[in-house]
Amino acid sequence: METLKEEHLESDTLTDEQNEQDENIDDKEIDTEEQVTDSDSIDEELELTKKALTETESRLLRLQADFDNYRRRTRLDQESGQKYRAQSLITDLLPALDNFERALKIDSDDEQVKNLLHGMEMVYDQIFKALEQEGVEPIKSVGEPFDPHFHQAVMQVEDDEYDSNVVVEELQKGYKLKDRVVRPSMVKVNQ
Numbered sequence: 001m002e003t004l005k006e007e008h009l010e011s012d013t014l015t016d017e018q019n020e021q022d023e024n025i026d027d028k029e030i031d032t033e034e035q036v037t038d039s040d041s042i043d044e045e046l047e048l049t050k051k052a053l054t055e056t057e058s059r060l061l062r063l064q065a066d067f068d069n070y071r072r073r074t075r076l077d078q079e080s081g082q083k084y085r086a087q088s089l090i091t092d093l094l095p096a097l098d099n100f101e102r103a104l105k106i107d108s109d110d111e112q113v114k115n116l117l118h119g120m121e122m123v124y125d126q127i128f129k130a131l132e133q134e135g136v137e138p139i140k141s142v143g144e145p146f147d148p149h150f151h152q153a154v155m156q157v158e159d160d161e162y163d164s165n166v167v168v169e170e171l172q173k174g175y176k177l178k179d180r181v182v183r184p185s186m187v188k189v190n191q
Helices: 002-083 087-104 111-133
Strands: 136-138 151-157 167-172 175-177 180-183 185-190
Touching (some): 087 111, 087 175, 151 167
Parallel strands (some): 151 185
Antiparallel strands (some): 136 175, 167 185, 175 180
């Protein structure tokens, strides 16, 4: 019986040793699994960081492009504002020019009226030269093909002297400021 007890003790001891070895192996496996898990989490964290960096770079590039576009639009608006700064003044002066032109068409034999008309012509010329310096020019109409960008047709006539769709008569002069139409010409157009 003692032998049996001894064998059993030895068996228990062996079992304890095996259990300890198994535990050590299990611990090593757990450590390895933790290392693998740590490595996986580091890889995942690295991927997330790379993704965040890419998104940040993309956002930065879009922001920079938006800012460049804003700067360009602002510059163009300023240039346009500078280029057409006199447009409202010119628009207000055009009826006065029309009145000057109507007055200068008067014929008279009276010397005082002629002197007055000459003085008005001088004032008209000065105003018109000042407007020309700003870039104002009259729109050519009579004999030109009708262009809705430059002409406003108020009447149609039949005239054998002109081709079809050609301006026959100018009723009110039109003007351009540089490349922009300030006021279209009011015209009669041949059918």
